[in-house]
Amino acid sequence: MTRPFLLASCAFLALAPFAPASAQNKSSFIDQKDRPDFAAATVSPQIACGMLNSQSFADVTTLRATHVAAVGNVPGHCQVTGYIRPQIRFEITLPDNWNRRLYMFGNGGYAGEDLAAPSRIATRNAALSKGFLTVQQNTGHDAVTYKLGDFAEDLGLLIDYGSRAVHVTVGTAKTIAARYYDRHTSFAYWDGCSTGGRQGLISAQRYPGDFDGILAGAPVLDLTNTQIWGVWNARALLKAPISRAQLPVLAKAVMDKCDAIDGAKDGLIADPRQCDFDPSRDLKICEAGGADCFTPAQAETLKTLAGGVKIKGETVFPGVQFGTEGVDASGTSGWDMWMVSEQEPSRQLAYGETFVKNMAMLPASGKAIDWRTFDFDAEYPKIGAIREIVDATNPDLGEFEKRGGRMITYFGWSDPALNPMMGVNYYESVRKQMGAEKTAEFYRLFMVPGMFHCSMGYGTDVFDAFTPLMDWVENGKTPEVIQAAQVKDGKPAMTRPLCPYPQVAKYTGSGDLKDGGNFQCRMP
Template sequence: MEPNIPMRPGWAQRLTTGCAVASAAALLAACSGGDGDSTPPSPPPSQPEAALACDDTMKSAFKPDADTQVLLVKPFKQGDPLALAGTTGTPPTAAADLCMVKLLVGPGSPGTAGAASTSAGIGIEVWLPSPAKWNERIRNLGGGGWAGGTQASTTLVGNANAASVAASGYVVGTTDTGHTAPAGSFAMREDGGINATLWKDFAERSLQQLALKTKALARAYYLKPQKYAYWEGCSTGGRQGYKMAQEHPDAYDGYVIEAPAMNWTRFISYELYPQVVMQRDLGGNLSGAQLGLVSAAAVSACGVVGGQALGFITDPRQCRYDPTRDAAVLCNGAQGNGVVGTSSHAACVNLAQAQAINKVWYGQTADGSVPDPLVDNASNATLANSNQLWWGLSRGAFLGLLAGDAASPPFFGPFPIATDMAALTLQDPGYATPTFTNPSGNGQNRWRSMTYADLAGVSAQGDALQPFFGGINTDKPDLSRARAKGAKIIHFHGWGDQLIPAQGSINYYTRMANAAGGFAEAQKFNRLFMVPALGHCGGVGSVSGLSGPAATPNNVPLPGATQFFDLLVDWVENNNAPERVVLRSADASVSMPVCPFPKKPVYAGSGSPTAEGSYSCQ
């Protein structure tokens, strides 16, 4: 039911004015207390506002705007399976009493039923802890990849992880960004053109609506607003956080942003580059074993501190390893650059294959060229020249997700989002893989025919189409409005990221700092931490060195599950800015600090290279 509306200021004045125009008799009867007192009576006391209930009454009671409807309200008791009618398998159980609310925000994108580009609107799923357990904070979570989901489904839970976070006391919301498609086909109209409406929903509008609706729902459910609102996301979720900080800075007080998928069309163009390199230069893919051997050799060459092999590289910007000069990875008799190969390893490489890996490490160029790593190893914060279009994955990072062969699981190629973007940018589904479907045609793997110039054209066209792609690149360096609002941002990225080149984060942070007046000014509200060997959105992303130790969670110090989020809360609520952050391996045998960029951990020259006390931030 509709909540009672308290009397507004001026009500008594308007009542008195209305009585003044009546007859004297009527005035006496209607405006007196009946005993000759001409003083107007006080307005009746307003009724207390009624809180929303976790049941179907919410469907009519919660009406924040004409575009929003409540699809489903479902209470879960502690221990209940987090399942709806369509759930299969064994779902997790609720760790506390929770209320799940599913919303749909229109207008969506009309079209043929069942078509990927047809959408009823933006799905939003909100998990509410019980009133007694709410910590008066919102903690919204970002998505990954194309970020489609089942948030608008009445038979499937959209995000059970959000329920787990809500059990700790936060209101938690997630969104399907306006579509359910696992591939990028939702962003192509049925005639093959650009679906600008769903691009806008995906890139920005869904995020704005998520912030607005979680706040409104929390206010109506608990009868008070949140004290703080936080954003947390990796990859697409990281890009989403920066989009909100850039365009809607009032939405959140703090952001944890990991490996953000910013500069979307540029880095995703690079994600197809390894495949183009191998098709054009080699006529086919390198094997996973070859990629692993050469990457392991890079770790062995550059992952040594104080004379001790760590099994990972602390700062790949300092690594200029070149397999064309390494006889140990070049096949026996292969003519390298100044060496003759001596390797009898089954995964050894020839000179062309070694140079192809150098191209993957350097990043996309317009013509497929690559400079000598001794001269330029792509370590600069800005692109070297107009020929360098984007950075590559770091030396030591696992290369299989972008350059591996389909016959060697878990290697596969190309990365599906990269071919989706080629199809969407060229408005031709044939360039995608067969998973991309559209009434105008389906994916036909025509990416295989692309030249270096073709892919450079995709990158340039992606930039040109930003107004139609909803500003998906999310690369505006001006965060002055977020700073003025008092927001705080912790941004971190792993040097072992297997999907999004870590140098992209350094590039954005540097441009952002320049816009803010320098690194010292930027660090007052936004801090970047580069994490050695951390993979994409968690785990170890580095391969192991040839001679060990193995790159495992017990040998690589990584962030704890909530470590950076806890630091953000302390910064926002207590003004304690994160400085030297100590990371530890799973068994605590290895520890190392990470530092606010541009500082980095520097070995003191003595002490154990696996102990954080042997490093300082410089």
């Protein structure tokens, strides 16, 4: 039987490459309608909102506290804004009736977002309406002032972007909450995707006491290699470009080859690693190329993309997963704009190029580097310092686990922006470091077939992973499955259980393939 869903907007903003990326999955809280234990908000302020203006807090250079009256389902609250040295812009909203929980959400791309952007206000208000004290920040720089990674010329701003901004902001929020309510925060939660996912992981690794529960979607945890990968892919496509018109043809060929390997011909590939797709063998090849066929050089380009980044013959980062080129209900391919762009640089290239020029070669400058002639074999070994600042690849989560921390990560198997194998490989490294059984006690990964970057795609992208996280942290209920839906015209068009890795959703053999009740989580 199809599970009912309380639907929420999951709109993904298709931004130009030079705008801050918006990559927050909007489905948190949708399963809390019938959870009175999560709805109690009984703590009231013990001082007037305006009194916070006369308080002093460490490193806070400016602070403005204003009470805002209730509007609709958004309760009355004290809105606190200000700056933490040197340039961290923050916003903390303290509801008139507090549930003693803190909710902090993340950033996208190279961040620097306007905290009053509609998408961020919507995320804030969703949490505020549940009684959460909500927190956000801009990672320490303003994207209007700096173009993509240009802020990295200032080491202090780069360190704030890497990890410090989240850490000092959540600490400030907890201090302000204690002053305002005369009560300490009972539970602190993180919710972010993409850069926000990386921020969550880096918090667990470097500041294990900051959050009790972390929801990290599609974390760009290996930021360094991800951006090098973006340049690598652009170079491959420069040799034999793939046209946007060819993408649906490629997507159909991949699906025809690999759809049924998981036991269900349902338009989804449960695990793309099982997809044995060979462009030279499985595509129509023609010498001149065209909308419905590919040249031999284009087939080789596709093989290069699938082969990953190779330095002196050694693969240092996994290749593009087949399935990411798939098309959504509107006919738009996942590669469109992210990898294949005919009018302007692809997003992968835009993000990768600014990384190479501003961050990769620290402490040396990379401003003179031309991505078209970048010598991977010679220059890649010089990349070092930046990894310690921005990457979240440490598999030792022992301190986070000892403090009782719980973490859920999720990744779309068809994510065209970030490599989903990055999430799988990190989880495997934690299992190797800490043991599979121990890891499963506090950290679980859920892979989402057919989902693009944080949301959308041709799979199920509407799911609430935040409520199970709360249940795990507060009630000890380990998440064994997360129910997900694909929504069309406001109604579920398909449902599917998301399973804790390495389990996958297997078709039981009978019933509607679009009904998640006919699938069960099983070991592959």
